[in-house]
Amino acid sequence: MSHPWERFRNKISHPHQPFWERPALSRRSFFQVLGTGITGYALYHTARPLQLLAQSSVVPLNTAKNCIFILLAGAPSHTDTFDLKEGPWTPGEWNPASYGEIRFPQGLMPNLAERLGEIVIVRSMRAWALVHSLAQTWTQIGRSPASALGSIAPNMGSIVALEKAAERKEGDILPGFLSLNAGGSQVGAGYLPVTFAPFRVQPNATGLRNTTHPDGKARWERRRQVLHVLDDPLRKNSLWGDLPQDMDQHYDAASKLMYNDSVQTAFSFTGEERSAFGDSSFGDACLIAAKILQAGLGTRFIQITMSGWDNHANLYGTIPGLAGTFDNGFSALLDGLRQSSLLQDTLIVVAGEFGRTVGPLNSRQGRDHYLQQFAVFAGAGVHGGRTIGETDETGAYTVEPGWSRRRDVRIEDIEATIYSAMGIDWTTIRYDDPLNRGFEYVPYANLDIYGPIHELWQ
Numbered sequence: 001m002s003h004p005w006e007r008f009r010n011k012i013s014h015p016h017q018p019f020w021e022r023p024a025l026s027r028r029s030f031f032q033v034l035g036t037g038i039t040g041y042a043l044y045h046t047a048r049p050l051q052l053l054a055q056s057s058v059v060p061l062n063t064a065k066n067c068i069f070i071l072l073a074g075a076p077s078h079t080d081t082f083d084l085k086e087g088p089w090t091p092g093e094w095n096p097a098s099y100g101e102i103r104f105p106q107g108l109m110p111n112l113a114e115r116l117g118e119i120v121i122v123r124s125m126r127a128w129a130l131v132h133s134l135a136q137t138w139t140q141i142g143r144s145p146a147s148a149l150g151s152i153a154p155n156m157g158s159i160v161a162l163e164k165a166a167e168r169k170e171g172d173i174l175p176g177f178l179s180l181n182a183g184g185s186q187v188g189a190g191y192l193p194v195t196f197a198p199f200r201v202q203p204n205a206t207g208l209r210n211t212t213h214p215d216g217k218a219r220w221e222r223r224r225q226v227l228h229v230l231d232d233p234l235r236k237n238s239l240w241g242d243l244p245q246d247m248d249q250h251y252d253a254a255s256k257l258m259y260n261d262s263v264q265t266a267f268s269f270t271g272e273e274r275s276a277f278g279d280s281s282f283g284d285a286c287l288i289a290a291k292i293l294q295a296g297l298g299t300r301f302i303q304i305t306m307s308g309w310d311n312h313a314n315l316y317g318t319i320p321g322l323a324g325t326f327d328n329g330f331s332a333l334l335d336g337l338r339q340s341s342l343l344q345d346t347l348i349v350v351a352g353e354f355g356r357t358v359g360p361l362n363s364r365q366g367r368d369h370y371l372q373q374f375a376v377f378a379g380a381g382v383h384g385g386r387t388i389g390e391t392d393e394t395g396a397y398t399v400e401p402g403w404s405r406r407r408d409v410r411i412e413d414i415e416a417t418i419y420s421a422m423g424i425d426w427t428t429i430r431y432d433d434p435l436n437r438g439f440e441y442v443p444y445a446n447l448d449i450y451g452p453i454h455e456l457w458q
Contacts, residue, residue, distance in 0.1 A: 061457060062423035064347040064380035067160060068289055068302045069418070070330070073136060073183060074309030077356035077367050079395035080319060081105065082374040083123045089360050091316055101386055108323045111331035117385040118334055118343075120456050122375040124389020124398040126408035127354035130369040132310070135353035136185040140303075142415030143443045149433060154190030156415055157301035159441060161196040163424045164300045172298025173256040173263065175199040179303045180285035186305070191433055195250065198303065201267070203284040205274065208267040211258045220258065224251070266295040278328025282306045286329040290336035293346060300422075309352060313364035334378060347380035347421045349414065358394045372396060375414055380421050382456045403455045412450035416442045420452040 079085040084103050086096055095107035099116045106113035128144065129135045137145045141153040154162075161176030168176070179186055179198035189197035201208065213220035231247075257263050269287050277283030285304045292299050306326060311318050330350070337343035355374070356367035372395060378384065389402035389409065398408050405413075416426040419441060427446045433439040442450050 058420075058425060058427050060420040060423045060425060061452070061454065062421070063457065064421040064423075065345040066293055066300050066302070066342070066347070067157075067418055067422060068304065068333070068346060068348045069156065070304045070306065070348070070350040071136070071139060072309050072326070072350065072352040073185060073305055073307045074132070074311070075135075075352040075354045075356060075369065075373070076309040076322075077311065077315065077319065078123075078372060078374045079356070079358050080315070080367075081108070081323065082121045082376060083372075083391055083395050085358065085391075085393070085395045087360065089316075099385075105323075108320060109327035111327045115331055115334055118338075119376055119378045119384050120382055121387045122377065122389055122402075122409055122453065123387050123391055124401045124403070124409050125351070125373050125375050125414075126398065126410065127371045127373055128410065130354055130371065132353060133185060137187055139351060139353050139411050140185075140187040141190070142412050147443070148437055149435065149439055152191040152433065152435070153187075153439070154192045154196065155187040155198060155303070156418060157198055157303055158189040158192050158196040159419070160301040160422055160424065162192060163422070165196075168298055171296075173253070173260065174266075174292065174295075174297040174299045175253070176299060177301045177303075178289075178292060178299045179305070180288060181281055181305045181307075182303070183305055183307055186303075191439075195253070201288070203267070203269075203281070203288045205269055205271070205284075207264040208257065211260070211263065213258075217259050224255070262295065262297065266291050266297060277332040278325055280325045280329060282325050283329035283332065286333040287336070290333055290340070290342075293337070293342050294340050311356070311366050312362070312368055313366040315361060315366040317365075337379065343379045344381065345379075347382070347418065348376075348378040349418060350376035351411075351414065355395075358396050370396075372398070375409070377417075377456050383458065388453065388455055403453055405451065409453060410450065412442050412445075413453055416445055416450055417452040417454075417456065420454070426452065 084096055084105055086103075090096065093107050094105040096103060097106045097113070098104075099113065102116055102121065104113055104116060112119075127135055127138075129138060134145055140155045141150065142156055143153055144150050145153075155177070157177040157179070164176055175195075175198075177196060177198045179200045180203060182198065182200050186198065186200065189195075213223075267288060269284070269291065273287055274284060277287040282304070285306075289302045289304060292302065308318075308322050333348070334343065337346055352373060355370045355372045357370045358372070362368060372391060387402070389398055390400040391397060392399050401407055401409070403409065419426040424441070426442045428441045429446060430439040430441075440446065444450055
């Protein structure tokens, strides 16, 4: 009789299993905490110490210093974009063409068509859920939000920020995790300290907002001094433990962003720069991501959210604008990182929360929710110009996984891939969670249920 985990592995590994038989199943801005004082900050305190279960059975690739994760919220149609399946419904102006093994709608994304040699398209990826809020959270935490620790699980970016905290230098004044254009689905640090929460920014040409006091720098400093006068007596109370030190670190980190020319420069851009990235909010985010990494101020993980892909109706009237915006911004991001010699050190991952129904359009000329999806990878030594995995003639199911585990790629595998590229042991289990269950960086990875797609580098 097979072991229970082996039966589970077999269940998630079958590439032809119909979707109805497959397992179905808050977050704080950096400056939000500034005015809380010790009493308010207690609400943000988490368990200590941070204890780890030593793991030594895996060796991370460690090819990336940074990671940019682009979430295409709303779920783009895979068969109209990165897993193109042509039919009578395909608009002629999309001008599909073959680039080696890649069939691509060059009329829809002409800039990327010229840069396919730098990307890998994973076509054998499959989601676990078809509800936007659930799947978008799942995509950011790499596990079911309904699992035992799902409600307190941190964003992948928070794990990266925590793991890379020991590498921070004197000039690293920006948070380790930056989130651009985040919507309501943004996942934060979970049960981890607020230090590792995403620093949420809506880019604009005038730089980082809320980094000056309306009455001037001197007034800001005096208010900080008053806060110490009020709070210092509480600091002497042993009942507070490490809270005063934590709060001081948080205040100091935020204060370094204020009245700082290097920060303002990194978050500002000219009209000419914006035009090169497509004159859009998504392009602005890609531009800021490139500038932040070029500035080298301590950010290691950047999440960019691009919404608008929930196209149940009028797909072919909507997707050209969306795809064009993505094409301009993403292509310029690749170019900017390459020109600054950062592309070789930066892993870029693009994914939605799931895909779209296949074949002809629905009665409203759109596509509905579907489990099959894609992911795009670039940078950090990824060998571009190819695909991993193959779907059937309609794009409904994986017929060739294209990687060593011989099954659909899951978001847990994407998470493990990011950690491995960043030099992080994806099998790590922490024993600092408030439920005392043991928090796995990637669920079941220590049992080898999920793991990195190392074929990206082969």
